[in-house]
Amino acid sequence: MNLAKSSILIFSARVCKAAIGFLAVTVFSRELGAxxxxxxxxxxxxxxxxxxxxNLGIRQATKKRISEGNDKSAYLGTGLILKSAIVFAISGILWFSGTYINKFLGANLAQLVVITLIIDQLGRFSISILHGELRVGETAILEVIRPLSWLVVGYFLYLRGYGVYALVYGYLVGTILASMVGWWKVSVSIGRPTxxxxxxxxxxxxFSAISSVGGYFYSWTDVGILTLFVVWGIGVTRADIGAYENAWRLSLVTMLFGKSIATALFPQISRWDADDATDRIESAIPTALLPSLLLVIPAFVGTLILSKDLLRILFGPEFTVAWLALIVLAAGKIPQSLHTLLSRSLNAIDYPDLAAYAAISSALLNMIFNIVLIWxxxxxxxxxxxxxxxMINTILHAHYLNQFLDIELPLxxxxxxxxxSAAMGIGVYxxxxxxxxxxxxxxxxxxxxxVIIYTVAILTYSPIRLEAQRTLRPLLTELVS
Structure with a gap:
């Protein structure tokens, strides 16, 4: 697997995904409101x-075992049976909890939750299999299908008066298409489960199930608790949730490259770990961390200056209520850029138990902090x-990873x-x-x-300039060949 090429393909796809997603969010925000x-x-x-x-970690475990190169078909068949059994059991429970789900969402969406969950989980499983096959770059197209369908189908249905249901149906159609394409690309045959x-x-x-809690909790626990406060009638409105999540999505733009590198790097580190190539892992991680850091730091400075303008111009005046939250979230992308790669690396060297301890500890803190601070x-x-x-999660992951690898951060x-970034900030202000x-x-x-000021300033530092030349020259040669 060509790590650089896979990273750039995933990054390009995620740039398209972000662009389409932001176009959709912008259109729906202006048309529907918060x-x-x-x-x-x-x-x-x-x-x-x-x-x-x-999921219960089955998706990550199947990816890990397939990436190791042994008994791929048997692992796929076993993983698929386990995954399907869990998903359908959970779906049955949800089906009979429809009244509570509808109250939580404020609309009759319980059945759509069940249908979307089944298709989404099976579709994500196909992506994990492709990653395990070291075919990360081939999943790039799947990054674009869902937001494109959300925009096209969602807007088509919005014009016909479906309201919020237009957004949900658009998402569902994208989920179906992404799942179909993902399974069509899988080349590993389904073997006999054992x-x-x-x-x-x-x-x-x-352990992987617990460590995966971190990503979902940081993505959705805040929105879930905010929604409970709405249901209970305590100081938060659904418009506040819409504004907050738009701010969250805006802050995520800076994470595109770091997540792309981490996605491409996981199966490669897993293979190196199986081959005891520790030195290659230790040299790859700092190199992979640098590009992400070089993006999130100036992005925070820019957000600090332009927060209100970004929300007002992109989404509308109603969304500027989240301007301070946007600044805080942008600052949080600095430790998150480190965490993304450190977490994937710790799992890739087969220590999901330590990643799990870090994830569950910080997830519990996240829930407690959210309840108290939202109040x-x-x-x-x-x-x-x-x-x-x-930040606590990132520190714990760094501590655990340094027990097995000698990692030097590009300080x-x-x-x-x-x-x-400071020079850029002065110019922008x-x-x-x-x-x-x-x-x-x-x-x-x-x-x-x-961007121009920052680029000129950052490239005056020769180590960064030389590293950029060293990385981009073979990458460009590979891409045009």
């Missing part, structure tokens, strides 16, 4: 949270709770990025004082100015 999104986002949150027991392979999957999954500060409290617990390069931002074109112009 309140309908305050129903749609809890729908996604419920899918994400229910996905934890519906008890031995089931034990092997459970040995890994019991006191609303959506800003949700942002502070999420970022604070994520000098990060410090220079802070200096370059000065331009902001001179220009009254009222359109997307003006906003983009100031962002482009910031």
């Amino acid at each position: 309140s309908p999104l305050g129903t749609y986002y809890p729908f996604l949150a419920l899918l994400g949270i229910i996905g934890l027991p519906a 008890v031995e392979h089931a034990r092997s999957l459970f040995d890994y999954a019991r 006191q500060f609303g959506i800003v409290g949700a942002a502070i709770a999420t970022v604070g617990s994520f 000098r390069e990060a410090i220079w990025s802070v200096v370059a 000065g331009a902001r004082l001179m220009i009254e931002l009222n359109s997307i074109i003006q906003l983009l112009a100031i962002i482009v100015l910031g």
